[in-house]
Amino acid sequence: DAKTTQPPSMDCAEGRAANLPCNHSTISGNEYVYWYRQIHSQGPQYIIHGLKNNETNEMASLIITEDRKSSTLILPHATLRDTAVYYCIVPLTNAGNMLTFGGGTRLMVKP
Amino acid sequence: DADVTQTPRNRITKTGKRIMLECSQTKGHDRMYWYRQDPGLGLQLIYYSFDVKDINKGEISDGYSVSRQAQAKFSLSLESAIPNQTALYFCATSRGGNTDTQYFGPGTRLTVL
Numbered sequence: 001d002a003k004t005t006q007p008p009s010m011d012c013a014e015g016r017a018a019n020l021p022c023n024h025s026t027i028s029g030n031e032y033v034y035w036y037r038q039i040h041s042q043g044p045q046y047i048i049h050g051l052k053n054n055e056t057n058e059m060a061s062l063i064i065t066e067d068r069k070s071s072t073l074i075l076p077h078a079t080l081r082d083t084a085v086y087y088c089i090v091p092l093t094n095a096g097n098m099l100t101f102g103g104g105t106r107l108m109v110k111p
Numbered sequence: 112d113a114d115v116t117q118t119p120r121n122r123i124t125k126t127g128k129r130i131m132l133e134c135s136q137t138k139g140h141d142r143m144y145w146y147r148q149d150p151g152l153g154l155q156l157i158y159y160s161f162d163v164k165d166i167n168k169g170e171i172s173d174g175y176s177v178s179r180q181a182q183a184k185f186s187l188s189l190e191s192a193i194p195n196q197t198a199l200y201f202c203a204t205s206r207g208g209n210t211d212t213q214y215f216g217p218g219t220r221l222t223v224l
Binding site for chain 2: 032034036041042043044045046049085087091096097098099100101102103104
């Protein structure tokens with residue numbers, strides 16, 4: 001099962017794009033990449049997921065490299081309310097696609 | 112997410128007491144999970160259940176037990192609470208399948224004195 005590596009923290013200016021990287025070099029061909037975020041002490045919130053193609057929804061965009069070994073979550077116009085811990089997750093395929101949460105990236109959006 | 116509710120939201124108890132945390136969902140999902148989060152750290156899986164008759168231990172099940180009373184209800188018990196079980200506890204649900212998005216409750220803040 002693939003593991004993910006994320007930087008522990010990042011800063012972003014309000015109104016600018018936030019680009020959060022994730023490495024998942026051992027991902028296999030049928031494993032999805034999920035992104036969640038957790039705003040201080042609240043329950044984690046699903047953002048987006050993808051397999052091969054880039055994905056976009058009302059919250060964010062997900063860019064997956066062609067070799068699928070890394071991905072980037074993009075918040076196009078970060079606001080102060082986007083300050084949160086962002087988790088990049090590859091589900092455990094040998095446990096019913098269960099999600100496990102590592103340390104994530106703490107994104108601080110600054111005025 | 113209002114579809115996943117947890118009770119109580121806050122609880123302070125003493126060492127040795129039995130505590131039950133409850134989770135209910137109206138999403139109609141088969142899968143339910145209990146996670147623990149210590150301050151400044153990521154989530155750790157305690158137990159999970161893929162249907163009413165299925166219960167599985169997660170990473171940190173020692174000192175905890177669970178009961179899946181119905182599809183919509185999944186309870187977590189601390190038989191004899193200890194101070195290092197002071198943490199935030201989250202319940203989550205998911206539908207299952209190839210893309211299995213989890214939906215989380217608001218959390219229970221438990222303090223064991």
